[in-house]
Amino acid sequence: MSKTKNPTIRDIARIAGVSTATVSRAFAKPGQVAEPTRQRVLDLAERLGYRLNMRAVDFRHGRTNAIIVLVSDIANPFYSEFFKGIEERARSDGYILLIGDTAGDAKSEETYIGMLLTGRADGLIINTGFCPESLAEPFARSPSTMLPPVVSCADLDGLDVPTVQIDNYRSSQLAAEHLLGLGHHRMAVICGPLSIRGFADRLAGFADLTQRAGRPIPDDLIVTGGMTMESARALTTSLMTREDRPTAIFAHSDEMAMGALHALRNLGLRVPEDVSVVGYDDMNYAKVVTPSLTTVHLPRRLWGATACQQLLLQISSGDHALPNIDMPTELIVRQTTAPPPR
Amino acid sequence: MSKTKNPTIRDIARIAGVSTATVSRAFAKPGQVAEPTRQRVLDLAERLGYRLNMRAVDFRHGRTNAIIVLVSDIANPFYSEFFKGIEERARSDGYILLIGDTAGDAKSEETYIGMLLTGRADGLIINTGFCPESLAEPFARSPSTMLPPVVSCADLDGLDVPTVQIDNYRSSQLAAEHLLGLGHHRMAVICGPLSIRGFADRLAGFADLTQRAGRPIPDDLIVTGGMTMESARALTTSLMTREDRPTAIFAHSDEMAMGALHALRNLGLRVPEDVSVVGYDDMNYAKVVTPSLTTVHLPRRLWGATACQQLLLQISSGDHALPNIDMPTELIVRQTTAPPPR
DNA sequence: GCGAAATCGGCGACCGGTTCCGTCAATCGG
DNA sequence: CCGATTGACGGAACCGGTCGCCGATTTCGC
Numbered sequence: 184m185s186k187t188k189n190p191t192i193r194d195i196a197r198i199a200g201v202s203t204a205t206v207s208r209a210f211a212k213p214g215q216v217a218e219p220t221r222q223r224v225l226d227l228a229e230r231l232g233y234r235l236n237m238r239a240v241d242f243r244h245g246r247t248n249a250i251i252v253l254v255s256d257i258a259n260p261f262y263s264e265f266f267k268g269i270e271e272r273a274r275s276d277g278y279i280l281l282i283g284d285t286a287g288d289a290k291s292e293e294t295y296i297g298m299l300l301t302g303r304a305d306g307l308i309i310n311t312g313f314c315p316e317s318l319a320e321p322f323a324r325s326p327s328t329m330l331p332p333v334v335s336c337a338d339l340d341g342l343d344v345p346t347v348q349i350d351n352y353r354s355s356q357l358a359a360e361h362l363l364g365l366g367h368h369r370m371a372v373i374c375g376p377l378s379i380r381g382f383a384d385r386l387a388g389f390a391d392l393t394q395r396a397g398r399p400i401p402d403d404l405i406v407t408g409g410m411t412m413e414s415a416r417a418l419t420t421s422l423m424t425r426e427d428r429p430t431a432i433f434a435h436s437d438e439m440a441m442g443a444l445h446a447l448r449n450l451g452l453r454v455p456e457d458v459s460v461v462g463y464d465d466m467n468y469a470k471v472v473t474p475s476l477t478t479v480h481l482p483r484r485l486w487g488a489t490a491c492q493q494l495l496l497q498i499s500s501g502d503h504a505l506p507n508i509d510m511p512t513e514l515i516v517r518q519t520t521a522p523p524p525r
Numbered sequence: 526m527s528k529t530k531n532p533t534i535r536d537i538a539r540i541a542g543v544s545t546a547t548v549s550r551a552f553a554k555p556g557q558v559a560e561p562t563r564q565r566v567l568d569l570a571e572r573l574g575y576r577l578n579m580r581a582v583d584f585r586h587g588r589t590n591a592i593i594v595l596v597s598d599i600a601n602p603f604y605s606e607f608f609k610g611i612e613e614r615a616r617s618d619g620y621i622l623l624i625g626d627t628a629g630d631a632k633s634e635e636t637y638i639g640m641l642l643t644g645r646a647d648g649l650i651i652n653t654g655f656c657p658e659s660l661a662e663p664f665a666r667s668p669s670t671m672l673p674p675v676v677s678c679a680d681l682d683g684l685d686v687p688t689v690q691i692d693n694y695r696s697s698q699l700a701a702e703h704l705l706g707l708g709h710h711r712m713a714v715i716c717g718p719l720s721i722r723g724f725a726d727r728l729a730g731f732a733d734l735t736q737r738a739g740r741p742i743p744d745d746l747i748v749t750g751g752m753t754m755e756s757a758r759a760l761t762t763s764l765m766t767r768e769d770r771p772t773a774i775f776a777h778s779d780e781m782a783m784g785a786l787h788a789l790r791n792l793g794l795r796v797p798e799d800v801s802v803v804g805y806d807d808m809n810y811a812k813v814v815t816p817s818l819t820t821v822h823l824p825r826r827l828w829g830a831t832a833c834q835q836l837l838l839q840i841s842s843g844d845h846a847l848p849n850i851d852m853p854t855e856l857i858v859r860q861t862t863a864p865p866p867r
Numbered sequence: 868g869c870g871a872a873a874t875c876g877g878c879g880a881c882c883g884g885t886t887c888c889g890t891c892a893a894t895c896g897g
Numbered sequence: 898c899c900g901a902t903t904g905a906c907g908g909a910a911c912c913g914g915t916c917g918c919c920g921a922t923t924t925c926g927c
Contacts, residue, residue, distance in 0.1 A: 192913065192915095203877090215876090216875070234642055236644050236914070237645045279625070279637075283622075291616060559905060559906085580884095581912095585884055868927105881916090884911105884912095
């Protein structure tokens with residue numbers, strides 16, 4: 184009940200009979216102050232309940248030891264492991280995570296980009312699928328060397344920063360190869376929004392390979408919708424109620440694959456006997472649902488850790504021209520794929 | 526290419542021929558500076574690429590407009606919607622989220638609590654299930670009115686702060702009532718770690734009600750493990766290979782319920798014909814798996830939003846004695862529950 | 868025993884906005 | 898027409914650590 188304000192370094196200094204510099208050093212630079220003096224200061228601080236004011240420290244140092252992670256939907260479980268990878272890597276270097284959810288809304292993107300630009304964070308990892316105008320604009324005006332470090336998790340038009348990404352084109356070819364190998368030749372693709380480069384690449388990889396194999400995907404079997412189960416369910420239902428329906432579906436996410444499975448069940452179609460389904464992401468539930476899901480595995484945690492690693496490297500080295508990195512992927516074959524009927 | 530440093534408010538002031546006070550006001554207090562002057566300052570700032578340094582602002586104001594959310598495992602999809610609720614609420618008030626993953630590790634808890642205590646954030650929402658020593662200690666030493674605002678998502682021993690929580694006891698009784706109503710009288714409970722209050726309450730609610738109904742749960746049908754599918758799978762297998770096996774299982778999370786379903790399938794037991802299963806959480810996938818999961822619905826997004834709301838209220842009002850809030854829950858009956866066999 | 872090197876610790880500028888207080892001029896009321 | 902009120906803006910203290918610079922004291926080699 185003594186004081187209502189927190190004690191400052193000056194209070195400690197005065198009472199301990201030393202200078203503020205000594206108090207500061209006692210905390211920040213042990214070894215630059217004699218041990219007895221240091222103990223005296225530390226004990227006093229302890230008794231007075233003194234705590235370093237990190238706002239002042241950050242201000243003085245010109246950094247915050249925080250990084251922003253920008254995603255399009257924080258509630259998407261896809262990001263859970265991704266965050267974990269980033270968090271672990273970041274914390275081991277003393278950085279903390281500031282998670283920004285753009286919700287596809289330009290205003291909130293701007294909020295978070297603004298924080299980066301105004302020094303509330305030291306760097307940015309962006310995994311929203313496309314490049315916010317508010318970020319592209321500064322990068323277009325000034326060389327990236329004058330801006331805070333940024334690492335992107337996809338190749339973004341209008342943003343020349345290091346990337347740590349999935350090779351969506353090649354990964355989708357794995358799915359195509361698998362289905363072709365099983366003998367499918369009438370396949371459908373349920374796409375995420377093709378305005379997002381990643382999904383366009385997934386489609387291109389799949390389509391190019393099937394094309395090369397002489398089994399091109401008919402245009403009317405390429406459908407696009409939101410990233411939700413509901414969307415995929417509706418699309419699947421409409422795909423499957425045509426007369427000449429496909430024998431296999433490649434969905435651009437496990438979430439959508441789940442929606443497809445649900446729709447197929449409602450239609451009385453068996454998986455994989457009547458229809459094969461391949462997902463993308465390898466979410467945790469993919470291997471425990473029934474039937475378990477054949478899907479493209481993405482190393483989500485490693486992905487996050489690597490992106491963070493590159494960002495921290497960029498922060499500490501000041502080198503804005505790091506090499507791009509492709510994360511490895513693989514196709515995990517489970518129970519939703521089989522040869523086509525008959 | 527002109528300057529390597531960012532311009533400061535003093536640069537703007539000098540070039541515009543006004544004082545720093547005027548520049549500051551031009552940004553923060555429009556209306557306190559004449560419009561022509563203001564325009565001149567703003568234009569100049571724009572041309573020089575000036576941006577407010579938020580570190581300095583935060584420092585000066587003595588706050589950061591950031592709140593910490595502490596969870597035990599950021600990769601647990603359970604938290605996804607919870608985060609979303611917090612994020613939305615926080616951003617609408619100009620606050621940002623700083624997400625801390627304790628991973629059950631005391632060291633990292635300390636890191637984040639330290640950030641709170643040293644002013645790197647203005648408040649804390651804690652949903653880890655129990656109270657870190659590093660947080661309990663300051664609260665034990667000083668009245669909470671002298672510490673930063675904290676809202677807990679569970680009743681924590683040793684932490685007297687407002688809570689926004691689930692009534693685990695009552696919610697579990699909903700599950701018990703449902704199973705009893707179907708005619709089950711030999712039921713098992715797969716618990717989360719009972720050292721965590723929330724799980725202990727779930728067990729107590731379930732056990733008390735079945736007891737009152739004259740159908741007490743035998744001790745050997747109460748098993749405990751980690752929150753993972755693997756753990757639940759193993760526990761279920763051992764439960765079901767006894768001679769007098771239960772006809773229903775209440776799992777303390779959907780994740781664990783999924784593990785149980787998986788194990789049952791492997792044992793050749795049908796759900797719900799041979800065994801009923803009730804989960805807890807109502808995760809997004811609960812309604813699309815096959816069979817869809819009967820579970821206790823938690824309003825996770827609303828929960829997060831409400832907790833955030835209370836925290837912001839505490840921050841702005843300075844009132845540390847807000848009322849506790851219980852979030853509503855309900856049992857969602859789907860396909861994994863049915864009357865017992867025979 | 869003496870000078871040089873090493874160690875310790877004080878002084879005070881500094882980081883970049885914010886805001887209190889005060890000046891000066893223009894406007895207003897009577 | 899003059900004193901009082903209002904509005905715009907400048908001067909400068911201030912937030913709380915950090916660190917370069919420098920003087921003072923101790924230690925050590927020879």
